[in-house]
Amino acid sequence: MTNHSQKKFSRRRIMKFMALGVTIPIFDILMNHVHASKASKESMQYRDEPNGKEQCNNCMQFIPGKTPEAPGGCRVVEGSINPQGWCVAYTRK
Incomplete structure (x- = not known):
């Protein structure tokens, strides 16, 4: 018997996680730069x-x-x- 309740990791899902992992640090850096730049x-x-x-x-x-x-x-x-x-x-x- 196989357990169908386990989630399968597809290439698409792995690519989404990788893209999110790269995007969050870049977004954080940009937001810190915006807040840090005052006149x-x-x-x-x-x-x-x-x-x-x-x-x-x-x-x-x-x-x-x-x-x-x-x-x-x-x-x-x-x-x-x-x-x-x-x-x-x-x-x-």
């Missing part, structure tokens, strides 16, 4: 003062610090960001 403060004309009512703490790109007054981060600009700062990437929440 410099100089290129984004970043400054520590607001531009009128426009300031980092009410920008969609701002990543808040531990407290409202603490420096945070930015999805676009590299480095530490002052909540009262401003740059040309400002996008109102």
Whole structure:
């Protein structure tokens, strides 16, 4: 008697696994590169003062610090960001 419940590995199935095994590391490398590439403060004309009512703490790109007054981060600009700062990437929440 043979056991038909065991899955058979066909060439097609093996090729799919191989393609997936190659694709996942490449995708991971590309995604890390996209997240790692931020613009410099100089290129984004970043400054520590607001531009009128426009300031980092009410920008969609701002990543808040531990407290409202603490420096945070930015999805676009590299480095530490002052909540009262401003740059040309400002996008109102």
